[in-house]
Amino acid sequence: MAIYFILGIAIFIIAICIYYYNRFVILENRIKNSTAQIDVQLKKRGDLVPSLVKIVKGYAKHERKIMENVTMARSLLLRTKGINEKIKAGDQLQNALKSVFAIAENYPQLKANENYLHLQTELSAIEDKIAYARQYYNDAVLFLENASEKFPGVLFFRLYGRKKKDYLKISEETKKVPEIDL
Amino acid sequence: MEKIKTKIRISFYDQISKNKLKSFFLMFIIFLIFLLLGWVIGSSIGSEYFTLIMIIAVLFSTSYLFIMYYSSSKIALASVNAKPAKRENYPQYHNSVEGLCLASGLPKPKLYIMENDQINAFASGRNPQNSIICITTGTFKKLEKSEIEGILAHELSHIASYDIRFMTLVAVMVGMISIISQIFLRSLWFSSFSSGRNRNNSQAIFMIIGIVFAILAPITVFIIQLAISRKREYAADASAVKFIRSPTGLIKALKKINFESKHLKLKEEFKNKKVINKAIAPLFFSDPFRKKMNRKKDNLFATHPPIRKRIQVLERM
Numbered sequence: 001m002a003i004y005f006i007l008g009i010a011i012f013i014i015a016i017c018i019y020y021y022n023r024f025v026i027l028e029n030r031i032k033n034s035t036a037q038i039d040v041q042l043k044k045r046g047d048l049v050p051s052l053v054k055i056v057k058g059y060a061k062h063e064r065k066i067m068e069n070v071t072m073a074r075s076l077l078l079r080t081k082g083i084n085e086k087i088k089a090g091d092q093l094q095n096a097l098k099s100v101f102a103i104a105e106n107y108p109q110l111k112a113n114e115n116y117l118h119l120q121t122e123l124s125a126i127e128d129k130i131a132y133a134r135q136y137y138n139d140a141v142l143f144l145e146n147a148s149e150k151f152p153g154v155l156f157f158r159l160y161g162r163k164k165k166d167y168l169k170i171s172e173e174t175k176k177v178p179e180i181d182l
Numbered sequence: 183m184e185k186i187k188t189k190i191r192i193s194f195y196d197q198i199s200k201n202k203l204k205s206f207f208l209m210f211i212i213f214l215i216f217l218l219l220g221w222v223i224g225s226s227i228g229s230e231y232f233t234l235i236m237i238i239a240v241l242f243s244t245s246y247l248f249i250m251y252y253s254s255s256k257i258a259l260a261s262v263n264a265k266p267a268k269r270e271n272y273p274q275y276h277n278s279v280e281g282l283c284l285a286s287g288l289p290k291p292k293l294y295i296m297e298n299d300q301i302n303a304f305a306s307g308r309n310p311q312n313s314i315i316c317i318t319t320g321t322f323k324k325l326e327k328s329e330i331e332g333i334l335a336h337e338l339s340h341i342a343s344y345d346i347r348f349m350t351l352v353a354v355m356v357g358m359i360s361i362i363s364q365i366f367l368r369s370l371w372f373s374s375f376s377s378g379r380n381r382n383n384s385q386a387i388f389m390i391i392g393i394v395f396a397i398l399a400p401i402t403v404f405i406i407q408l409a410i411s412r413k414r415e416y417a418a419d420a421s422a423v424k425f426i427r428s429p430t431g432l433i434k435a436l437k438k439i440n441f442e443s444k445h446l447k448l449k450e451e452f453k454n455k456k457v458i459n460k461a462i463a464p465l466f467f468s469d470p471f472r473k474k475m476n477r478k479k480d481n482l483f484a485t486h487p488p489i490r491k492r493i494q495v496l497e498r499m
Contacts, residue, residue: 030287034287037284041284121273125273125277125281128277128281129277129280129281129284131281132281132282132284132285132425133284133285135285135427136284136285136286136287140287
């Protein structure tokens with residue numbers, strides 16, 4: 001009789017070990033996936049920059065500094081590795097783009113250009129998507145944090161030697177207000 | 183002196199879990215009624231007849247379940263003559279849904295559009311991988327981006343919570359109870375003409391209880407089913423806020439829908455009845471058959487909560 005009891009407990013313990021191991025795998029993979037999603041959007045943003053620069057240069061021939069800023073920010077983004085650095089570079093690029101949209105206000109013909117409007121809409125949509133992707137990333141980190149701190153998950157978390165991930169913070173770049181030379 | 187209303191803030195996480203819990207509880211009640219009905223009827227007519235009734239009920243219900251499970255989306259879309267929404271024609275529609283899918287971690291559903299002047303939308307599909315969202319042309323004409331996003335987030339929440347699958351299960355259980363009750367009552371009617379079998383006293387008592395149950399059960403579980411539908415609607419509103427992290431767009435959309443229904447002309451209402459099949463009305467964002475009379479009271483027979491209450495709850499988030 002006792003043997004069945006012990007067998008039952010053993011199976012239960014094994015099942016619970018597997019459950020928590022898989023849980024952490026799933027939650028960590030979710031975080032990895034959301035990192036990749038942010039990366040996809042950042043790349044899309046970078047890809048649209050050359051077309052935007054070309055169109056704006058056609059109308060605003062003298063705004064050289066701002067266009068250079070944008071191009072430089074884009075190359076920085078392409079060169080950067082690691083998600084936190086990439087997000088920082090992406091925010092820098094977004095800041096530079098904001099300046100471009102600001103100066104476009106002075107060129108009504110540019111504002112009426114269909115291609116420009118299309119690019120502006122796309123870039124705006126990408127900005128929204130990056131915000132949502134970051135939100136999801138932080139949600140995923142929260143899930144992992146909860147699972148790794150609640151009882152009895154906390155025991156297994158330490159047992160399996162897992163590490164917690166950090167939240168994405170608002171970078172200094174986005175907090176800065178873009179300078180506009182009037 | 184101005185009255186300062188202190189609103190107690192509620193979190194969308196709590197709203198979601200509270201309403202889901204209530205809906206599971208109500209479904210459990212339906213299941214209990216099902217068991218009770220089965221026991222009472224079984225005790226009154228003997229096990230052979232009862233088994234026969236159960237087999238018929240299970241056959242009907244399982245085939246309904248299979249059909250709904252695999253093609254509920256196709257049926258719903260065909261009944262409103264929906265067309266796929268191409269990206270070139272509806273870039274904002276696609277961009278909004280893609281953003282919300284990023285926020286929710288869901289795969290992107292297939293997007294459709296239906297010709298209708300009312301502001302409305304519905305979602306269908308047995309799981310997120312096989313889901314669709316359909317929105318009316320009227321919505322794009324009358325609402326701005328944040329409001330449309332609110333509605334789309336609400337529909338996406340239905341998909342994320344497996345609401346379609348859940349409500350189908352509830353409908354099947356309610357259907358089974360109706361079938362069993364109907365067969366039982368009809369069989370009594372016919373058997374009263376044949377030379378009666380000898381029934382003992384306890385069977386007679388169960389017979390009476392059984393008749394009462396068989397009459398009351400279907401309407402009771404139907405009311406419960408509608409209550410469940412309303413709870414899932416509240417949960418979907420709260421989940422939408424979870425995705426967008428702001429209730430503003432959804433509140434503005436609901437206010438516009440409320441305003442629209444106040445001024446709904448009679449001929450538009452009639453047009454709706456022709457276009458939208460009553461069977462899929464529960465899937466919609468707001469009751470497409472709302473009449474002016476029903477708006478004020480908390481209707482027992484409504485598939486959706488009153489718009490006023492939905493706005494109230496959202497404003498506290």
